Amino acid sequence: GKKFSRNGKNGNDPTKPIPVYTKLAYILGLRVSPSHRRMGIGLKLVRRMEEWFRENGAEYSYIATENDNQASVKLFTNKCGYSKFRAPSILVQPVFAHRVRITKRVTIIKLTPSDAESLYRRRFSTTEFFPRDIDSVLNNKLNLGTFVAVPHGTYLTESWPGSERFLANPPESWAVLSVWNCKDVFKLEVRGASRVRKGFAKTTRLVDRAVPWLNLPSVPEVFRPFGIHFLYGLGGEGPLAVKFVKALCGLAHNLAKECGCGVVATEVSTSEPLRLGIPYWKRLSCAEDLWCIKRLGEYYSDGSVGDWTKSSPGPSIFVDPREF
Template structure:
């Protein structure tokens, strides 16, 4: 192969690579086959989607004498829960989290004119080298189940196994505010209270980040919100998460909101003029007759932002209704901040997903997470090979990786 055909993989240089990376992003529209495609604009910072992780890296692939950028990949490393074990204290016998160092691959792009040349494989392998050098035990990636090329690359050539199939649920932000139920009180928790609540109740959930405090205190985190029956607690008399969890109400729910709008914007492409006209009509009618609370379609055919809901959880017979109230609260927050959609990702068997409003056309019923073990180490406390473990009821989706 001549010099003009040699592919060089190196670390992203923000001083000279931004334009080339943006061009590849534009040419690689992302979206499930047969559906409207989503174009992602990273707001001038191609590495911003992993910058908030404890350790991150972005690589680019360049080719030819002109060193044209033809591909890129992003990766990050963090410590998460991969399972749980029981304590040896016979009195408590409570489960405690088992942590592992996990790497995440995202944003793999290869220019359409340079595909089937092994560039994607070369980028993945170089990224995995960095993962191993930094002590990651596992690597995983997420893709749409219909993205056959991506699935084949990772499962057939890179040794990944299909692992989890969560759901991405997306709901439009309407022109009107969602009315919250009178029987529910929503309380915004301080980051310290949110951390206590998450660590006590969700630290054994798969993919729970050990540095949850960093997530909750990040400038992109808009807050953690707790829903309780009206009359139990208020903003003024909330006793703190420890006392709350020692004597919780019969039903409650919690979620946090992440401001992805300040990280990237999205744009729906591929819609016909008829669909665009119908969407515009729903917005006009909704503005003219707001009391009807019509489900209008927001302007999604130009760049729009989103808020991501994470840390979803709750208990009790009315927990689903509490989640629905929190989603309404999050919708109103997104409306006030000019977002086009609210999104979340949950396990396909998550019981609380019934309380999450979403549009099927915008959502993904089966996202696919593939995982690979990078090295073998069955040290004391290990749950064995996480890649072979059965799925649990819930997963914790880190908003820094969205």
């Protein structure tokens, strides 16, 4: 969340928002065996988890579910007192057999974890769901790096001035994103496909490998366990920011190809202006994931500033990759 300074402690600009943090609990992967559904087990599990959340100081609890999963939505909104909160989009791009070409009009620089932390805290700390321990995220072994795209010729890796000086005098357009390696944590698999579909997918890969210069889209091997790279911390400014995000997504695609992943995924707000630069396949993506939230306590970690569940959505969200 964010609030505005009233005591002049926020530098020389008292109208500049400063971050407000709250302790947030996340219910992930709630499943009940089909043979034991409609017995109140899911409700008991949620209530017990909420007790544990309160005991550990959580002030809010939230869950993510498919918007069309009526059983899950009814459980949380009708029986557990949750409110529909945000409806972000999960965008998924397959990893092709060929490398994606990246425009030469953009220079991409990899930041150190400390430099990335500085950039994120200075520019994105008031974005919804921004983690207070962003340093832990960026220094995690699963984090593959934070990358900044700037106009070609603006900076070189050797001449990068650091995030603080960069943000003090940024170029007209720039973009940033980070890459998280989900492959070393879990893998997915598509089941139930017909032999025809599997054969078609294999054919697209063979053609793509044979003539990679044609840049033909191909279906990855998703009918066996495959890994994912998750893109998070997307942001940027300027009239060319969307194009710079596209270049960064191309870099992420090629990195995923080198690591043997099947897809690259990200989750963004439906009103995120930079989503236009994110390539994805509609068939693999989820247009509206549903987040529901419940208030467990009366105060925020940084003081009482109102009920977050009743706040209007901002244009962007910061998805913690540890919760994907």
